[in-house]
Amino acid sequence: xxxxxxxxxxxxxxxxxxxxxxxxxxxxxxxxxxxxxxxxxxxxxxxxxxxxxxxxxxxxxxxxxxxxxxxxxxxxxxxxxxxxxxxxxxxxxxxxxxxxxxxxxxx
Numbered sequence: 001x002x003x004x005x006x007x008x009x010x011x012x013x014x015x016x017x018x019x020x021x022x023x024x025x026x027x028x029x030x031x032x033x034x035x036x037x038x039x040x041x042x043x044x045x046x047x048x049x050x051x052x053x054x055x056x057x058x059x060x061x062x063x064x065x066x067x068x069x070x071x072x073x074x075x076x077x078x079x080x081x082x083x084x085x086x087x088x089x090x091x092x093x094x095x096x097x098x099x100x101x102x103x104x105x106x107x
């Protein structure tokens with residue numbers, strides 16, 4: 001990763017499977033833990049430019065990456081917070097992910 005003005009960019013541009021585009025600022029004071037912040041952005045529907053219902057469809061890929069980046073303990077907390085978003089599809093998707101991938105409940 002490299003900083004380029006107000007952007008954090010990969011060392012090599014080109015898109016691909018691990019390409020992520022965020023629609024928010026990095027330094028908005030939500031977390032000083034870089035791994036936690038990055039994981040939060042990965043699983044934030046607004047940050048990736050999707051509605052909650054749209055995000056529910058693709059949840060497993062960003063959730064897998066978020067857990068890889070931040071670790072399971074932090075990821076579980078972030079996903080449980082995401083499950084509180086008032087969208088039935090997203091809630092169900094997050095709860096299913098927690099159960100099947102991390103052997104956890106939504107609470």
